[in-house]
Amino acid sequence: MTIMGDIDALRKAVLGEKVSRATAALPATTTGNLFTITGGRVMILQLAGEVTTNIEAQACNVKLSCDPDEGAAADICANLDVNGKIKGTNFGITGAVGTAMVGASHAYLVAQATPLILPAGVITCTTSATNTGSVKWDVIYIPIDDGAKITAV
Numbered sequence: 001m002t003i004m005g006d007i008d009a010l011r012k013a014v015l016g017e018k019v020s021r022a023t024a025a026l027p028a029t030t031t032g033n034l035f036t037i038t039g040g041r042v043m044i045l046q047l048a049g050e051v052t053t054n055i056e057a058q059a060c061n062v063k064l065s066c067d068p069d070e071g072a073a074a075d076i077c078a079n080l081d082v083n084g085k086i087k088g089t090n091f092g093i094t095g096a097v098g099t100a101m102v103g104a105s106h107a108y109l110v111a112q113a114t115p116l117i118l119p120a121g122v123i124t125c126t127t128s129a130t131n132t133g134s135v136k137w138d139v140i141y142i143p144i145d146d147g148a149k150i151t152a153v
Helices: 003-015
Strands: 017-025 031-038 042-053 061-068 090-092 102-104 116-118 121-127 134-143 149-152
Touching: 017 031, 017 149, 031 061, 031 134, 134 149
Parallel strands: none
Antiparallel strands: 017 134, 031 121, 031 149, 042 090, 042 116, 042 134, 061 121, 090 102
16 A cells, blocks of 8 residues: 555545535526435535635525435525635535535635534535536535445536
């Protein structure tokens, strides 16, 4: 095994699995799927986005939700107005359900303070307007149930 393989295994053991979703336009006044959770429950340690193309300067609320395979969809954060957010702006959740998603400048984004346990289903992004702009999303998680995993949509 290479040293790089050892480092990767250590990172996964300590920090969890990372899945990245390629940059894509924001959903146009609708809900779009970001990630699919299969095989059981996962613990979300960090769910963050980065603006890769400037977002149009008009009001647009964005929130993330979990739409489980069984039961009703639930928000995992409250709305953030992404009006005019520029390339390099970071988005993230605190982990406290009902708290607004955070949007920070290029300098930093505070890590998610509270892990979330989510069931099998889909993590979605909902917007209140049709805005230009693109965001790439990353999720770091630990499987709780054997065989549970997250894939990008």
